[in-house]
Amino acid sequence: MNSTARPVEFSTVIPDGAALAVVTIGTDLPQNGALPQDAAAYVAASDYTGKAGERLAIPAGPGAPPIMLFGAAAEEGEMPDWRSLGGRIAQAMDGEKSSVAIAGLPDAAAMADAALGTQLGQYRFDRYKSDRTDPPAQAITLVGADANAASAMWSGRHRHLAEGVTLARDLVNEPANVIYPASFVESARAALRGVPGVTIEVLDETAMRRLGMGAIVGVGQGSPRGSRLMLITYRGADGPPIALAGKGITFDSGGISLKPGAGMWEMKGDMSGAAAVTGAILSLAKSRAPVHVVAVAALAENMPGDNAQRPGDVVRTMSGKTIEIRSTDAEGRLVLADAIEYTVQEKKPFALIDIATLTGSQVGALGGEYAGLFSREDAFADAALAAAEKTGEGLWRLPLHPTYRDAVKSDIADVKNSDASPAPGASAGAHFIEYFVPEDLPWLHIDMASMDRTSSDRPLVPAGASGYGVMLLDEMARSWQPE
Template sequence: MAAQDVPGSGIAPGTRENSSARSLGFSEEMAQAGVVVAVVSGTDLPTDLTLDSSARERVAKAVSDAKFEGKLGQSVNVYAVGDIEHLLIVGAARDEGQAPDWRSAAGSAIQALSSSKAAIALVGAPDVAAMADMAFGVTLGQYRFDRYKSDAKPTEAGPVTIVGGQAAAASALWQSRHQPLAEGVAFARDLVNEPANVVYPESFIARAREKLAGVDRISIEVLDQADMRRLGMGAIAGVGQGSPRGARLMMITYRGAGGPPLALAGKGITFDSGGISIKPNTNMWEMKGDMSGAAAVTGAMLSLAKSKAPVHVVAAVALAENMPGGNAQRPGDVVRTLSGKTIEIRSTDAEGRLVLSDAIEYAVQQKKPFALVDIATLTGSVGVALGPEFAGVFARKDEYANRAIAAGRATGEHLWALPLHPNYRDAVKSDIADVKNSDASPAPGASAGAHFIEYFVPEDLPWVHIDMASVDRAATNLPLVPAGSRGFGVMLLDELVRNWRPQ
């Protein structure tokens, strides 16, 4: 029997795109709509909603009966109210002292109406920014990934209109800032939701090239397995050597400003079987998403470039498929990195830190950044520590961690600082090489991973490490995230890059 001449089956599982979402627009006047969504932060109805006294009394009674207070997550349905066929009232109020969350309220509303075919009008936004936020929430809330469902059909649902004063200004803000960000998040979600027989190192790059084609001030450089061998990048090449789909390093540069860049680095393991240290079968399918860090930095680059952000930023996208095989690296192997430092492989399932070690060194050598942020689905232990609400953040100085935490707070992609410690740093040292990639007791797993990566970051370079392994997926629908990939990190990195400048 002849050997396979192509990786995989060579048969694409599908050829169509995801079904289309509702179209979106802005208006200063209430459009004819089958459903009107009133977004409120209290019990008063928006002034844009014109109802006679009898209709208002009926709505007020429904609100009172439901004990609705306008809080985020609350909603009331009222039918046949005056000329309105269906009125959905949703809350946007958060805790005292916090601004209303127009994004999540709109996202929840569009998900609640997912089975409706009627045109939808959203009212209640108090200003231009809130209108653009509602559009953002609608766009991400109605995200879908259904391209492999044989019965998926193009939507026949009516459009969504955001109603309020200064609609033209809100539309301009949406198009210039919010829409590129939503596009970046959706692109990251698409990459992560795709199966690993569709998105692998080479095809990941092809999709990124296609998405970024024609975007001003963007350039892309790619290293393949042969380039890595020539340069001595034994860590990333070693992870990829067990798969017929070789490793890649993609460098994306966006020059929206002068001066040195801020560097992003993303872990891109397009499938993680664990290699020879093979994982148990339970939920191994989720390992198609072990490239969520790479998706995040790529989506952030798309957002920054399309919104013409005044920043200089580079992204090192470290891509490999971690597979067992006759040529796979083994526990006990020693690999030499681009930096010349050596790594003892204790577990082939601790591979994300390996690909990042070479990617970071290459970015530092070639791009001379003023700061570095890496993001990765690095350790299961971060989820044990923080659960599904926070990603872990590590930095040598509190001021760097605090920058990232502030960006997370501003975007709703929350971070919690976890410790670096000299004892944990010593724990990653190897008896036969410079460092080892696993078995770093007594260091907690997330801290051991952070210290391993730190070993490859120059001591004088501001550095932030984000371990997002507990927040990359949503098991159930969230206001801005239908179940599946969150596209976590795109909003966070976009915000962080915009606000971090060279000293």
């Protein structure tokens, strides 16, 4: 297990002996008796302005716990980002041996958001470090008059969001000799064991071959570790479900179309889409959200074994549609093709969102701030962008176009999985997946290739796997209801 993070508590009073983080918007200090009498004069003599990202240590008396001011003032016209503030405080005060108290937040919602930020910001993946020293595990206490209401918000939803993101990060950070299709399934089962309203269905290779799922089976046939299709259903409401389908390539060598060796280790994270949908349904189910959701993880390991599929092969999906394999390194769209067809046939969703680390083209287009969003309908795209704005998980809409749709057609099969010039790579990937989605089914495609990990610490995302998509999908599942 990873080292223990500080738990979250709420109180109307500052605990004795706690290191104190005081939130300010500007230079006005709270009048709660927690600060020394000369604190205002000390602030006035400093360069501290109370803007977001600033902090200032306030001298405390001999033997007294440390005091730090944290600025929260946003740019003009914007609201303070309480979650990022919570992450900054947790990271800045991580080394304190005592408990930590956060004071000065304006209301219950701000306190609950900051609490979520503290949990996301202090995440660490250190279970394989033999010389690790566990950090202090005393609580972080959010202090304010609205502590009871904030605690209810935390317990009702925010805590479970943190659990979902943590699960996704753990899955992505694990090495590929630990997380492969079968063990991914077992990890999901363990995380969801005993959660009310949840059922899990798993198809192994034998079952998928019997159903004619040549696309997902073809991707994994070069590996001795068999592919899996996992469907997790949470029924918190009546009616048809929303389906969340995630690419789950537990390691992507490129197959016969072998990737360069430099950076290939990162391909243990090519299952970040499957991790995101699994984390999202964990959050939804544990918080007892009033929704009906199916999370689908299309799991395979793409290896260049002696039985691996070849460029030039033609495979057939469950519905009988045919795919020409131009590159075995364009495999994520293949596993999603069968996953989507099975989900649509068996679960009859009212809408479908797929999420995948799909293309290098998306990385080049948007960098590390946005995932690419594709939609056939403006209204659905707008709803996704609104959810992205609310959760802080960035999306940027990229184009679908008839010319790009035609570019994925094959000369010898229905479609081809690569070499789709003149379509940009991310659009070609989206149109390929679209081919397996019924025309009348509301559908969104999210290409998160640039978002699965970060190489540097951020307030909410320490270096490593980001857990991107969990909060976004949780929000979209709650807000996108059947008509």
